[in-house]
Amino acid sequence: MIETGGWLPVSILATSGLVGIVIFFLDEPRHRTRNFLNIFAALAKIVLVAIAIGGYVEGEEYEARFAFVLEFDLLLRVDAVSLLFAGLSSVLWLLTTIYAIGYLEDSPHRSRFFGFFSICVTATMGIAFAGNLITFVLFYELLTIATYPLVVHRGSEEALAAGRTYLIYTLGGGTALLVGVVWLHTIAGPIEFGPGGVLEQAASGNSWELRVIFAVLIGSLGVKAALVPLHGWLPVAMVAPAPVSALLHAVAVVKAGAFGIVRVVHYVYGSDFADSLNLLLPLAIIASITIVFGSLRALAQDDIKRRLAFSTVSQLSYITLGVAIVGPIAAVGALVHLVHQGVMKVTLFFCAGNLAETLGIHNVSELDGVARRMPVTMTAFTIGGLGMIGLPPIAGFISKWHLGLGAMEADFAWVIVILATSSLLNAAYFFPPIYAAWFKTPQVEYPPAPGRLETSWMLLVPAAATALMSFLAGALAGVPYSPLDIAELVAEVVYPP
Amino acid sequence: MTPAEVIAAAFAVTGGIFYLAGTVGILRFPDVQSRLHAVTKADNLGLGFLAVGLAVLAGTAEVAAKLLFIWFLALAGSATACQLIANASVDDDVTEREQADA
Amino acid sequence: MSSPFEWLIFLPFAGGVITFLLPGKSRPWLALLLTVGTFAAAWWLASDVWREGPQGYALGGWEAPLGINLYADGLSALLLLTTSAVMTLASFYSLGYFSREAEASSWTEARAFVPLWLFLLGSLNALFVSRDLFNLYVALELLTIAGVALVALAGGATALRAGMRYLLAAFLASLLYLMGVALLYGEFGVLDLALIAEAAEGGTRAPVIALAFVFLGLGIKAALFPFHAWLPHAHASAPAPVSAVLSALVVKAAFYVILRLWVDVFADSVTAPAAQAAGALGAAGILWGSFQALREQRLKLVVAHSTVAQVGYLFLLFPLLTGVGEGAWRFDAWAGGVYHMMSHAFAKGALFLAAGTILYAYGNDQISAMRGLTRTLPITTVSFGIAGIALVGLPPSGSFIAKWMLLTATIESAQWWWAVVIGAGTLLSGAYVYRLVSAAFTPDTLPESIRPVPRVMEYASLILALTSLGLGLRAAEPFDLLEVGAPFSMIVAGVGT
Amino acid sequence: MSTFELYAALAAVLFAVGLYGFFVRQELVRKVVGLNIIGAAVFLLLIAIAYRNRGDFADPVPHAMVLTGIVVAVSATALALALARRIEDETGTRRLPEDEESS
């Protein structure tokens, strides 16, 4: 059943999966063991992913196949794009765990929280390493189930309402995805992801059927990738605790949707075949609309987390846009933005969490002169903000640069206009808070910092680390094994030269 | 029509007539007790004639004995039933008469 | 006693007789022992069927036309395994459930419960292996009377009235079924299913009206939509282990007979419009059951209404099988339907047992009263959540696979509307499961009096819930077993012993 | 009109009468009587079929079925009447709420 090297993907999943189950049965006061288990599992996962990256580059083949039912089997396979997503998630999982331990110092139900937290990451890893559509759907739905308890963790009426909207959107999306995938299976039999698309040879159905299936798939994945009409749940889900919004609503859940779109376009349909069915143009249009719409709504938000949520809505569609443009450079832009956006957005959410936790600041209007009181957090926030706008040398610039180049190469001139306007809009909603924080005099007297640091180290270190990562990802993009390097590796596989 | 059949038919007819009388009695008589008279006496007698008629037809003595045994059981049953109903209906008449007088 | 058939029939009935006479407390333990014995017999039969194909057995040595034949193919072996598994766990649960009233009046529910319980198990076994129209009638009647007695066991006006409704409906249904059998006997002059199947092949001799009577009677017993009114209160007001078994197994027994007659015996006599009508009634059942489940305030009534919905789900199977021409997908639809029956049996059993535990602990089962469940009954909450997932059909569960197969069949047989119904069914079941699960996440205002719950009750429902998940992960073997003697293959008359 | 058709027709009539009684009558005891009449109808049909198949004796299999049917009918009736009795002890009325004059 498990061929050679199959142990790796399974053990990557198992590290967070088993730990999650064990944590469930830990009773509340056992902080030490729980924190130790969490950190150990996160470190183990990073090591395993590193081995996987190293092995993959040397041409190792890691594949685990289980007989699932009749002619379908569960397939976990390591390939370039899965490493990209898995690497991002594992690293950020470690940092977010540290952050969560600090953030939830004395709140109730932590065993339940960390249990579901680990299962979410297992689901994310499952999505990353899924080798065929049925495994992808299985982990995609598991992610929905695992994230719901985190969204309603506080149990307040508001949280339950948010949980309900979240479920309505994601369950609806899940059912649509199921229908789409089953429909595809009836036409093309069991589909395994193959770079450059497998559907052209396998499919026997007429083009109309394939178009409708494409629409259904993108629609269902669009729920989690927050494409315009289906993004409603994301701002509402911000009521969840900060670590949840940070990892899940900036990285795991939304990226699962975007990653799904990458898989469908590049590994199921293949961009050339999809383009021949002229499906990519409407996708690009929807992505562009989302980009502009997300930025506009972000402008109007006073609450920091809601502003960041809408910024995520718009930033995510960069990935969809990059995927929709035929050409290796645009693909690189999309894939590398998958990582960069994740890192930058996590930094911003960490800072928002710090502000809320230590000074109780929730709105942009209360940010005047806060930098004096919390310099490190605000520097991290500034790096993240500037990165989002796309200023070099921070990571954001790299992905926008590749997207622009890709658009030029595929002569999609209007995409450049979209990128420009969205950068302007980003500036419009990130500069005011940064300016207010650094240069305005604080209106209210902030309570002095208790210890040496402005807040507990567990909240500060992750924010600083991710800020540093987003800076390095931009500055040292050329270094081998950097996100850009792996993205180019994927692009070579998807668009054979 | 052998002589036995003729006799049996005669008995059966008389039995039938008695049943008829019993039924007319039930329909015509005013109150419970008198109806009881009709049904118990006339029908049992009718049954008796019928049983004798059939016994004649039966041929073997064993079947004839069974038929008469059936008649005997029927007699016992209906006699008891008549007693019970009469006893129950006595209370009725008292109440009816009281209502009538009051 | 060399054949599993003998043990399957002998054990439960012998147990029923012994426990009926045996005084004292040891009864529930004996019941547990006997259900485990029956599970072993079912396993033995399943392995025989797996190795040597369908098994036959001529009772009293008399062959088909005169004597009564027993027959077990993959379908009955699988259902026997499900029956004995659910009954074993429910008996395990009843050890704790009935222990509380040891000090109660001279008459204890436990003493009266066990013989009826074992007779119920015996009649289920007799029904699943029976191969004779009239024998099915007697088994169904045994099932009904045992069921009614067990429902009325709870005492109190509601339980008695529910039992009365159940008895009246089932009595009328049995008579309709018997009328159908009479007409069938008039038509074929034989009662054995194999011989009738042979005679009815090709649809030349299709006693439509007789079949109408038979299916109408069985439809009432299976609580198909317009005739479902008796089910909710009967299943909700019965003692917890009884309502679990009623919803999980007894309702399915009637559906099994319909499936056996519709697919195996009268495959050529049933018409497409009849199939579409059955599907439409099923769809109406789903909508009505879910609608009621959303409005209901009492926990057990919500779960009972969901049974009506899920039974409606099963009837969607028929339009996919009949009148759509020969197609490979028919096996998918059939296997999917059976698998849904199995996984629903486990999930619904777990849900009812968990609801019983909550009622046992809180004293009432108002949904609003389910406060702080995660704190007071953690294991029950977990089994509640898992059973809910399995009921909705989210991925790790068995009904996800069932839904996958049904969807494949709907798409390949180009009947889109059933796909919409399946989607709607999923979302609606998601809605009322959400209602129950979200009640558990409400803030922890602990109710004053919680009666301590014996551990055995919580673990029983947990194991049931986990099995329904296990069905989702390990589906290969059950499907291979199902293929043994599956329909769409002519049944050979007088199967060898 | 052979004997078979006559009694089969009687079965149909009894079936209709029993079904009507079962639906219309609200008292539980009367519903049970209705069901017994339907049962009688089914048995009539079975025995009529047996009569039609008669050789030197009538077809014994339907006879066995009807005998079993009668015993099953009496046990179901007894259970129903016991239930009706207990419902009357508990609630004072011999009807189900939905048939009850809804307040």
Place this chain on the structure above:
Amino acid sequence: MLEHGVDIVLAGSIAVVAWRVLLEPQLFRSMVLFIAMGLMLSLAWVRLAAPDIALAEAAIGAGLTGILLIRAAQTEAAQEAAAAAREAATSGWRRWFPGAGRIVSAAAALAFAAVLLVAVIDLPGEPIGLTEAAATEMEASGVEHPVTSVLLNFRAYDTWLEVGVLLLAAMGVLAIHRTYNLRSTRSEEHTMLVLTWLARIILPLAVLIAGYLYWSGTHQPGGAFQAGAILAAALVLMQLAGFRGVSGLSTLWLGAGLMLSFAAFLAVGFIGTFEGEFLRYRHATGELIILALELTIVVSTAVTLAALFAGAGSQSGDDSDAVRARTPPESL
């Protein structure tokens, strides 16, 4: 012509009586009519060459079911007047379409009957059945009477389950009344002297007749269930006549009596598996086993049916005045 005449009159009268059973406003009278219908039905069975069924119908169908219904109907008498008045007022959707319930159900019932008639008409022309098969195999079954051979050999499994149904009903009734035995049923103290006199005469005769029926079952119409029913009637008569009857049995003895036959079938079946299948017995040993099984059926059926009769009455409340329940004066 005459031969058909009898059938036509009989069928017609059964139909009329059935309709009257339905329409009769007073419950007690409708029950009496039901018993009358049952007895006429047993005549119909005789006409259809089914003597065994005629016996069973008279003993169980009309007899025992009848007294069960009368026993259940007794306490109803007091409310009858009120019920008749309330008859008109109906509930729920029936109120908006007064009488709709009747029309709809009448239409449904007639539709069913019509469909049934059509089905009967298009049954295959030449009759098809298992008569010859039963005739050929009967020799091996150990008894000469076809119905008994089918009932207790070819389809012994069905009979076993049927006895199971009877046992289960008794268990159910005991569970519903939340008791293990029928001690709490009050036997009537001040019954009529004539009833006790009748009991003294009838009971031994009843046992005799039951024995005769049981014995003749092997070679001519008769059989275990019919004999059991007669014994049950005797037990009921005992109870009504002031003797303890079945309610005198202790829990253990009542339980043993109820499940005797079911357990006997189990034992015989178990033994049968040694030399073949479950419930296998042939030829001479077959006859012995059938007689033994029939004996247990007689005992169990008698005890069970008498117990069911006791169950139909009220357990706790005392029934003494109910015995003299009378039909209330003609009301309405």
